[in-house]
Amino acid sequence: QDAAREVKAKKKAEVVARKVSKQADRITWQAAQGSDVHFSGALSTKGKEDLIDVANQLKIETTGTKLELLKAIRAHFDAHTE
Structure with a gap:
């Protein structure tokens, strides 16, 4: 044992x-x-690590589940439509 x-x-x-x-x-x-990373495609198809990369680039919270990251990223894009 x-x-x-x-x-x-x-x-x-x-x-x-x-x-x-x-x-x-x-x-x-x-x-x-640095800030030279470009992302393409639907967020829902991204893995958690890719979502963390996106969140890092947006300077938003990078912890939580994949669903929480998706919500935070979408909220950021909704608030910053420029």
Whole structure:
């Protein structure tokens, strides 16, 4: 049982480490792109990470579920129609 727990804990730690690494890579990419990133297509087809990128570019909150991000982005576009 203890060995099984250790294996499970190790796998979980590896998943967390990969996720943190992926986030760090994405943040580095965002910093390198600056405000030169262009988005196209329907928001509803975007993944959560893409919606976070859009929210970052709009300087709005980037936390929450995919649905919350969609609502925040749409609200921003409704308020800023220019």
